[in-house]
Amino acid sequence: MARESQRRPHRRSPLDEVDVINLERVDISRLSPVGVRPTLGRYLWGLHQRRHFIWADSRARAFSGNKDTILGNLWLIGRPILDGFAFYIIFGVILGTSRGVENYIGFLLVGVFLFSFVSRSLTGGAGVMKAGSNLIKAFSFPRAAIPLALLIRETLSMIPVIVTMLLMITVIPPHAVITWRWALFPVVFVMLMMFNAGLIFYAARLTSAIPDLKHVLSFISRFWLYGSGVMFSLDRFITHPTMLEIVQLNPAYCAIELSRELLVYGTTPDLKLWFTLGAWAVVTPLFGFLYFWQAEEEYGRA
Secondary structure (H helix, E strand, C coil): CHHHHHHCCCCCCHHHHCCCCCCCCCCCCCCCCCCCCCCHHHHHHHHHHCHHHHHHHHHHHCCCCCCCCCCHHHHHHHHHHHHHHHHHHHHHHHCCCCCCCCCHHHHHHHHHHHHHHHHHHHHHHHHHHHHCHHHHHHCCCCCCHHHHHHHHHHHHHHHHHHHHHHHHHHHCCCCCCCCHHHHHHHHHHHHHHHHHHHHHHHHHHHHHHCCCHHHHHHHHHHHHHHCCCCCCCHHHHCCCHHHHHHHCCCHHHHHHHHHHHHHHCCCCCCHHHHHHHHHHHHHHHHHHHHHHHCCCCCCCCC
16 A cells, blocks of 8 residues: 555645736725625715616506506506595595585595595505515615605606596586695695604614514594594694694694695695794704614624
């Protein structure tokens, strides 16, 4: 055995043929651990870099929610119309909440259509992180891109809904008259969209940590519906002035009331409604975004 081992030719390692090994210095100062929350500035810059992806994803999914149904995207306007019809029969006819309300049909349509935007944003935010879990685990990107994509998707879906609402309040008697104040409605809609952004951020983080909260948020959405004056005038049933002022701080109520004054009644709304909704539109998305960003490391963990 010893003789055989001595007769075996020596195998040269590839390293033996290398005369010179070149060493290069790699700059790792810009590298960061995967899954660690970046600074707020880098986080915002990352979102800016992915703005085209957010827009493309939102546009692709905006009208795909009803693709498995026969009527398809007609349900975007069909649901609020059916809700409005049901509320009109129950509240307007049976319970008589239409008494004393000028143009109750327009009053009701504006409330139902606009509140559907708030409700869909809240309930959609409750499941948005779970729906994007595969994307989160596969790629590294600012997780806030997912709630922002949902916001843009819901906003795009509201375009045919708003157009239908405007047509209905002008066609169905008593007809709403188109005035210059209609030009102020996009301002209200943008403020409502900004408020919904904060809702989505809060709902996304809360339900990501505690999935059972999505059922609680559904209950809150229904409770919120009745507390926003969608089907009836709040000042008719709330006689205590302090309680009425507290209820009127509701951002959904402010958006609906502003829209009614502008679109249905052709009057200039109270500045208090503008300031209240404007404050909600600034504070809610700002703190909602910061609240969501603070849990960046937690999203996507099994």
